[in-house]
Amino acid sequence: MDRLETMRLYARIVELGSFTAAANDLDLPRATVTNAIKKLEARLGAQLLRRTTRCQSVTRDGHAYYGHCVRLLADLDEVEADFREAAVVPKGCLRINMPGTLARHLVIPGLPEFCARYPQIKLDIGTSDRFVDLLREGVDCVLRVGELPDSGLVGRRVALLQQVTVASAGYVRRRGLPHTLADLQQGHEAVSWVSPTTRRPEPSLDFMVRRRRREVHLPARVSVSGTDAYLGCCEAGLGIAQFPRYRVADLLARGALQELFPDSPPPALPVHVLYASQRQMPARLRVFVDWLVELMAKQR
Template sequence: MDRLDAMRLFARIVELGSFTAAADDLNLPRATVTHTIKRLEARLGAQLLQRTTRRVRATREGEAYYSHCVRLLADLDAVEADFRQEAVQPRGRLRVDLPTPMARLWLIPTLPAFFARYPLLELDIGTGDHFVDLVREGVDCVLRVGTLPDSGLVGRRVGTLDQVTMASAAYVRQHGVPRVLADLQNGHYAVNWASPTTHRVEPLEFMQGRKRREVMLPGRVTVSGVDAYRACCEAGLGIAQFPRYRVADAFANGQLKEILPSMPPPSLPLTVLYPPHRQMPARLRVFVDWLVEVMPKQL
């Protein structure tokens, strides 16, 4: 019997005034009760109970120990009750980090329905595409786009994002519209994207059937931020590739033109990442489930 069980047993003996009554109440053999109390007294180095022919009473040391037991066991019961209640109705604050446009366009508009379902939850939302150390920064989960390095985190696929190759209307007027990949080598430029983590310039990617083709073009400018990447493309500085949702407005108003639509860039996975847990907190579980539920409807 562990210490908490021994404390609970001792408290019941004091409250019922009987080894036998406590044994019956906790469904324990009488021998187990006697042996447990002897070991408890030996470990504490004090006599806790006085036994008479009619009743068991606590000694002065036993009364002091009983007071501690009652307080500790009540605190433990309250903690366990909170966790049981959270499993039924999750509660508490959750820290999440999301790509800025995805949060603004897709997730935040769904939050009234989320809070209606989980009224005891609170969200602390950070936005951006920068690296987040979840454990060190105390972030519960992040939503990220693209192929991710092995980080030791748990990843759950939320969906995939279609990509497009774009250039501004001014760029197309100056440089023409490429019809095949080979045309890109004839006087075309890219807005070069440098990975924020590796700082390596990434090539443009195209799918020809099931084959992935990479094309590295000269570029007048290199960026590592998504807003600057789009701004450079809109300014006519080169060809760039985006998840379709990020440039849908500029495409609709004619500011950006789609290039080589028959050979789109490969789709990007959309993944929610969170630290491994032996027992996943209910507040995190329901939020991840919510992402899996609502995000595919937006894609």
């Protein structure tokens, strides 16, 4: 194993947190990985990784060496990319994480077209709303809905999802149909959404009135953090809720849900694709992000 290969190996060990994970990621025998790091430490005359039977940690010298590795490898990738032909076929495994409902209703239905366009890209899709450590978990990008936290990742907005305010037909029969936002204060309830990242409930409903955002606070007897449960509660008549239009389009068409205040919709939800800052984006990631922009544009 030459020096550059050893540097790439060491960087993956630091990023993934273990020799075994790096060996699996690079398709190398575990013994090869161990011997390569021993030789690297002997050549440098420094301990880079502190290993025990239970855990592994990076030493101070190890952190410094990792920083040099990342910069040198990024420079090398950039130089090589400059000399590649423009028509390089994107290939390799692309690891993605996104919310389950976004995957099921918007992204996955369009994947056959992506796979036909880029037959040499393999997709590994995880679905969750939790925080994902891209480097440690070996994930190339994540899709997230809503405003972005300060995560240190690079973000590109790929869509603005139109939202609707809805209630079940049974709820409207029992509570009456509110015609104005002021009517909401007359005996109406909401299903409270709990953010899966902050774990804080969001009891208010948001509306755009003459291009200004207006919050209406309603009592809520039920709070949920899962999107399926949130929709289920609304269908069951437990309160008024707000969703991206794509999520409830079928239920609105069937009459199971009724749209409220169509002239004062909730603010549109931004959708961002997030990836680690890198000087040279892999071709497989670049074409996927571009394809997402095309796909989401069709949903407007």
